[in-house]
Amino acid sequence: MSTQIVILAAGMGSRLGRTLPKPLTPLSDGRTIMQQQFDNIHHAFGNAAGVTIVVGYKLEHIIESFPEASFVYNEEYDQTNTSKSLLRALRASQSGGVLWMNGDVVYDPRVLDRAVGLIAREQSFVTVNTSKVSDEEVKYTTGAEGYIEQLSKQVRGGLGEAVGINYIAAHDKAALVRRLQQVDDQDYFERGLELAIAHDAVLVEPLDISDLYAVEIDFAEDLERANHFV
Template identity: 75%
Template sequence: MTTQVVILAAGMGSRLGRSLPKPLTELSDGRTIMQQQMENIRHAFGNDAHITVVVGYKLEHIIEAFPDVNFVYNEQYDTTNTSKSLMRALRASSNGGVLWMNGDVVFDPAALVRASELIVRDQSFVSVNTSSVSDEEVKYTTTAEGYINELSKTVKNGLGEAVGINYISAKDKPVLLHHLTKVNDQDYFERGLELAIEQDRLLVEPMDISDLYAVEIDFAEDLERANLFV
């Protein structure tokens, strides 16, 4: 089975203070963030994985670094957020479910191996951990049945962090795409998922990876923490 994978890499990533797109930030082992992601994808799904990168800011640097994958252009990268980048990627995808990740997450290769079990079942999921969270992080709550309920940075009494690695099943994809089209330009993709859960009763499982590392790189201290793992 060919797995469709999307990496969201259109943003400017200005908070890290680098001139290149944030996914091209070098880690302590010499790889870039995106190179680590690509290797993790190949480790879990083999060379048959169909990888698409959503590009925008200084896109030529990413295209030059990874010429063998597919690209979708978010021409409004400077005025839109991840909801609209994911919208473009889902529109360009083939039939079937789509795994996607933020282009600034450094994570344990075992996370995608674990994810493959849910992908085989074609079960929509959000990767989460149960660590303490700050205002900057996307938090989540669950329903009594154990599915994702709330999913945003403003969640109160969150159970932990949503780490930016997610999957939408083939049957759920049209519903998510509908809501991504409707949300505000500055919304994160999580808002589309929240609305799909609220309005269409989408069943999204939390996939707990608390025992594995996953660090979203927003600031220099995040990069330092990620470098402790790679």
């Protein structure tokens, strides 16, 4: 089965101050954030790779820009966070694992090259950057065997930051779906992962991409930084 890929793009992205959905923000090379993601996906998985986009805010603009994609609608995009968008996508997915990413991450195409090996052996993972640990970002810790133990913005003594590109293996997906159903509407999807790790013995590997660029676009300064790379 080919890799199932999901882009979470339902949110309003109000902090960036744009009228269109944030994934349609243009970069300095002429592409949008989401087009850069599609190019990276095609680089790693081929032009026939299927992509499902979770849409909500001004969804018609994203649908018009990427008509080749499949779409899942989060009708509560203004009341829920990424946990519920991912839940909708996983429910709509076929059997097998799912690679997903936040729709506002600009990243080096080699990130997915590095992920291919873990996907091939059905290992759930979260991409991480260990070069910086900001209080405002989702952070992580690991247990004795090196798998992720804690994963949230509240983590103390974090080893690094979660980048926003992740994979749930086929044998772990049902557990993640159950936990995403349980978390609060305003929780990030990382809360569902954290619960699946704690209560369902799901093993999630940190995939270190600290030597590659990956920028989550929340503010104008993030966009400026991303434009230095593309």
